[in-house]
Amino acid sequence: QVHLQESGPGLVKPSETLSLTCTVSGGSVSSGGFYWSWIRQSPGKGLEWIGYIYYTGNTNNNPSLKSRVTISVDTSKNEFSLKMDSVTAADTAVYYCARMGQHLVRGCFDIWGQGTLVTVSS
Amino acid sequence: DIQMTQSPSSLSASVGDRITITCRASQSVSSYLNWYQQKPGKAPKLLIYGVSSLQSGVPSRFSGSGSGTDFTLTISSLQPEDFATYYCQQSYSPPWTFGQGTKVEIK
Secondary structure: OOEOOOOOOOEOOOOOOOEEEEEEEEEOOOOOOEEEEEEEEEOEEEEEEEEEOOOOOOOOEEEHHHHHHEEEEEOOOOEEEEEEEOOOHHHHHEEEEEEOOOOOOOOOEEEEOOOOOEEEEO | OOEEEOOOEEEOOOOOEEEEEEEEOOOOOOOEEEEEEOOOOOEEEEEEEOOEEEOOOOOOOOEEEEEEEEEEEEEOOOOOOOOOOOEEOOOOOOOOOEEEOEEEEEO
């Protein structure tokens, strides 16, 4: 059974970089057909898809976050990561990693991590 | 971006009630419509994908229907464990977008 676990600092200062890692267990991030995603949830904006990465390194990010987001994958560690630059209070949210696959229907998220709260504050 | 609008935003119901939640897309999403259930402090859980296909392990009292821009999630007989917030999500065109949620509360 595939399990996802987010890790990273819970507090980030404004203008700095948010960095989170999602460790995949019970399966391989290199499995074809799965896209490894980041999603966040804040009271103000609800659920917001941030972006995804395929094990080959191909990515697709939400244009609303422009070029602030970088998603990377480390197949040797079976994990993928999120970096978000120049954070503001508006980036305060619970961040989830999730698996998206074609095996059910394109673009649905069938496995989620438990989520991690990131607060942007000085 | 495709906007997803759910109604109602919240509803109160009793155990055993039949309830329906509506999700409307700002443009056609064909059959790429998914539903999630979220309980407080937990991650969303996939309930239904592709409009009407139940995710493994999801009880048959949950059902989905619709096409194009208008979709519904129905719970035929509400159980105590069904009190939660439900979200629709389109996977027709990135950026994937979610509805704002419908909170189902105990009457």
